[in-house]
Amino acid sequence: MRWQFPGGLRLASPSMAGFDGDGQLLEINGPRLLQRLWDLAEIGPIPGGGNNRLALTDADKEGRDLVVTWMRDLGLDVSIDTIGNVVAVQTDVGEGPPVMMGSHIDTVATGGKYDGNLGVLTALEVIETAIESGVELDRPLAAAFFTNEEGSRFPPDMMGSLCYTGGLTVEEAMSTTDADGKSVGDELDRIGYRGPMPCPGPAPYAFVELHIEQGPVLERDGMRIGAVTGVQGISWTEVNITGQSNHAGTTPMSMRRDAGLAAGELVVAVRRIADEMGGTQVGTVGALRLHPDLVNVVAARAKLIVDLRNTDDDDLQSAERRLLAETKRIAESEEVEIDTKWVARFEPVVFDPRVVELVESTASALGLSVRRMPSGAGHDAQILAEVCPAGMVFVPSVKGISHNPAEFTEPDDLVAGANVLLNTVVALARGHLS
């Protein structure tokens, strides 16, 4: 099937957001949502209460099987495409492309319970609540999970949603290999998730993703809900520095070509770029290796990856130019060679302002404090935004911790976010974008 994309959309009445047939806001079943979260978290457990369900592993397969079972239990039409994306759509509800919710259930190796899983399992809870409530919808709801959002085992991240929207060919994705040389295609076959549906898939009417913030801003500001305005552009620059290996005791400082010193200066420069630019600009060097990495040897080589992000692409390009200027300056002063190359780049994504407005007004209607904010992390919703109106709902992450077993969001906040998602998508499915 290929749903017809509805063309130009217009938000008719944000104030009508989420009201059911009787003008009441709907409420999800909190304990049922939490039970599904805990049940899924029992698959691939790691010490500290987190999960390791790297994409296309046995644990990922087991998680997929469980979620597909739940999808079928809700009477949804479950389809699997050639890259393993799973889409479950309501049947006999309304017509046309569905309002889709979703996220991913793969994790990083040291993942928490919430990242991705919350968006998928809340999508099921929203559909179950909608069914139980008897609310009348003009178009069906859908719940999806996309393959390999994390990209920890197979680059790039957001692989499944990229294939779904045509941003990456299935052939390219299939041939990607992990560190052991196993390919996406072979691993999909092995776990039985190379499905029959073609990629790219049909565009939904709209797409909304609930996700934990994975940052500290909502908690710091005492806010319950984030109405996500877009996703920061991401620029990853791999920097390879070549100096001269020398004895740390016998080489006068003036005769050194120290790749380690150059790397240290670049780390400091990245912080300076972010501080001086301000705004949404962030910069990080989280990955850094010296060679030969010996106490008493001036490093011959250093390799690091600079992570720059900004919500504005012009500003992001400005940060990239400043980074290159810093590498040039450091290369000259330490007489080292510095090669740079982009290893990843995503332009900033701006979510559909009507969806952002709907999320914000829905939260307010539910009596929840809400702020507009960009996402610093990449999400499937930014990929779906290429083919349909899209948006996201954030809930707070305690201490901003994510990709860590200590990842935690208060149950009340999980339920609050689920209720925002529920009433947002019900509004969308009742025709408020037209």
Added chain:
Amino acid sequence: MRWQFPGGLRLASPSMAGFDGDGQLLEINGPRLLQRLWDLAEIGPIPGGGNNRLALTDADKEGRDLVVTWMRDLGLDVSIDTIGNVVAVQTDVGEGPPVMMGSHIDTVATGGKYDGNLGVLTALEVIETAIESGVELDRPLAAAFFTNEEGSRFPPDMMGSLCYTGGLTVEEAMSTTDADGKSVGDELDRIGYRGPMPCPGPAPYAFVELHIEQGPVLERDGMRIGAVTGVQGISWTEVNITGQSNHAGTTPMSMRRDAGLAAGELVVAVRRIADEMGGTQVGTVGALRLHPDLVNVVAARAKLIVDLRNTDDDDLQSAERRLLAETKRIAESEEVEIDTKWVARFEPVVFDPRVVELVESTASALGLSVRRMPSGAGHDAQILAEVCPAGMVFVPSVKGISHNPAEFTEPDDLVAGANVLLNTVVALARGHLS
């Protein structure tokens, strides 16, 4: 046996250095020295022309066996002590403690042909030349190689000479384990080099070590010989930085506690300390690790080791104080915890000025350009300096490269250094220190 230490020494006549019975300077057999170097280098070869004979491995045993065979072929009395140091002494020559030459034949994993080996094999060549020349000596010559000078497999470095002079107990050395948990004692037994002679061993009359510079100074200055005045003090400080792991995209710069940034600042600070202090002060961060070392995660932890060296202990302590002040400053500004601990510390060693003078005058008498210089690297001679007058002869290292298969010294320089060693020890063995 325990040679009696001769007490107060005095250089009677440096101008008489090295003259044989007929007043002529002696000359070693260059091709014979080079042949032994190449023969030993055939054991434990690695790509690029270097050697891997880590201490107490099969390759180390094979190297030891070869050198012991050569020692016995020269008619020397070979003794092995409990830590595996091998000392070969002339019999029926003079009396009293010998003038000892030596170094080590273990290498780092990526070692060259010359580091250590040159000093040991030249000692054999010097003894062979002395025998052939018929020069009359008042005391015997000795050639030694000490166990595990590099310390690459088992810390600390200079283990064998430390045990020989009583700076480290044999019990402590024996129980040291490598990364696989194998102990020095077990490995000594395995390769058959736990000998019967006790440690500490008898003090020689004097000790002189020929070694490659392992630095670029002689080559830069166009000098053939270094008369080594002493060894820089070495201070290794392990620095453990604990920050907060966070998402690189979602965490505002102002809320970060970035262990990687703190590490980068410390790398830059170490360079600044060395530059501002000047003189012989050097500072290096060659070993640095981030955790979790992921592109998009603000580092939770960083571990690095700072290598500080100075020929003056007051200055070295000043550098250490500045390092601690920098860690305190960085810890406060980035709100990270920084723990520091010494993992190694050797005070500067000053070689006996009479030996330094003798090396210098001998080189001049041979028509070789010579400069006094400190050693930036640690050597067995600095340990022997605790128990007897000691000194060293340096020859140039091309481009200062060492601990690398590309380590190279011109054959002419090897022979020149060997001739300096020969005539220096002959002078010492003919009573010029009394």
